[in-house]
Amino acid sequence: GEDVEQSLFLSVREGDSSVINCTYTDSSSTYLYWYKQEPGAGLQLLTYIFSNMDMKQDQRLTVLLNKKDKHLSLRIADTQTGDSAIYFCAGLRGNQFYFGTGTSLTVIP
Amino acid sequence: ETGVTQSPTHLIKTRGQQVTLRCSSQSGHNTVSWYQQALGQGPQFIFQYYREEENGRGNFPPRFSGLQFPNYSSELNVNALELDDSALYLCASSLDRIDTQYFGPGTRLTVL
Numbered sequence: 035g036e037d038v039e040q041s042l043f044l045s046v047r048e049g050d051s052s053v054i055n056c057t058y059t060d061s062s063s064t065y066l067y068w069y070k071q072e073p074g075a076g077l078q079l080l081t082y083i084f085s086n087m088d089m090k091q092d093q094r095l096t097v098l099l100n101k102k103d104k105h106l107s108l109r110i111a112d113t114q115t116g117d118s119a120i121y122f123c124a125g126l127r128g129n130q131f132y133f134g135t136g137t138s139l140t141v142i143p
Numbered sequence: 144e145t146g147v148t149q150s151p152t153h154l155i156k157t158r159g160q161q162v163t164l165r166c167s168s169q170s171g172h173n174t175v176s177w178y179q180q181a182l183g184q185g186p187q188f189i190f191q192y193y194r195e196e197e198n199g200r201g202n203f204p205p206r207f208s209g210l211q212f213p214n215y216s217s218e219l220n221v222n223a224l225e226l227d228d229s230a231l232y233l234c235a236s237s238l239d240r241i242d243t244q245y246f247g248p249g250t251r252l253t254v255l
Contacts (some may be wrong), residue, residue, distance in 0.1 A: 038185075064241070065243070067243070069246070074251075075248055075249070076145075076147075076149075076233055076246040076247050076248040076249045077186070077233065077235075077246040078145075078246070079145075079243065079244075079245060079246075082243060122185055122186075124185075126241060128199065128241070129174075129176075129191050129193075129198060129199045129240040129241050130176075130188045130191070130199055130201065131176070131178075131186075131188060131235075131244060132188070133185030133186050133187075134185050135183070135184055135185045136184075136185055
C-alpha cells in the first residue's frame with residue numbers, strides 16, 4: 035500500500051549479505067515487522083522491532099530502525115538459497131496491519 | 144509452523160456465487176484478522192474479529208462478512224463473487240487486538 039514503500043526486487047549471491055529497505059509514513063506503529071512469504075505460502079513472521087529501539091539482532095537477521103527518516107531495513111547475513119522469497123515490512127495502525135508491496139529476494143548459487 | 148490452519152487450500156468459483164473460507168486460530172488467541180492478497184501485492188486488511196464481534200474493517204464492501212466462534216475457528220464469507228475477488232485469502236490470529244499476528248497458509252480463490 036501507499037503507506038509503506040519497498041523496492042520490488044533484490045538479487046544477491048549466496049554467502050553475501052542482503053539488505054532489504056522499507057520506508058513508511060505512519061509513525062504511530064508501536065512495533066514494525068518483517069514477514070517472509072515463499073511461493074504459494076502464507077506469511078512467516080521473521081522478526082519485529084519495538085519503535086523505541088534502533089537495532090535488533092536475531093541470529094542472521096539484523097533490523098535497523100531510523101525513526102527520524104521513517105526507514106526500516108532488514109539485513110540477512112550469509113544469505114542462503116533458502117532465503118529466496120518475498121519479504122514484507124509491516125506496521126500496525128490501531129488494530130490493522132498494513133503491508134508494503136514486498137521485495138522479491140533472489141539468491142544466486 | 145504457526146499453528147494457524149486454513150481450508151480449503153484452493154477453490155474455484157464462478158462470478159455471482161458465494162464462498163465460505165475457514166480458519167482455525169492458535170489455541171488461546173482471541174483475535175482473528177482476515178486479509179486479501181492479490182497477485183503481486185501486499186496483503187490488504189479486510190476485517191478483524193475479537194471475542195466473536197467485528198472489531199474494525201478495511202475498505203471492503205458488505206458482501207465480505209465474517210464469523211468467529213468460541214472454539215477459535217472463524218469464517219470469511221463472500222457473496223456475489225466478482226472476478227476481482229480472485230486472490231489469496233489469509234487469516235492471522237493473535238492473542239489480542241494489537242498483538243503480533245501469526246498467519247495461516249492461505250486459501251487461493253479463483254473466480255471465473
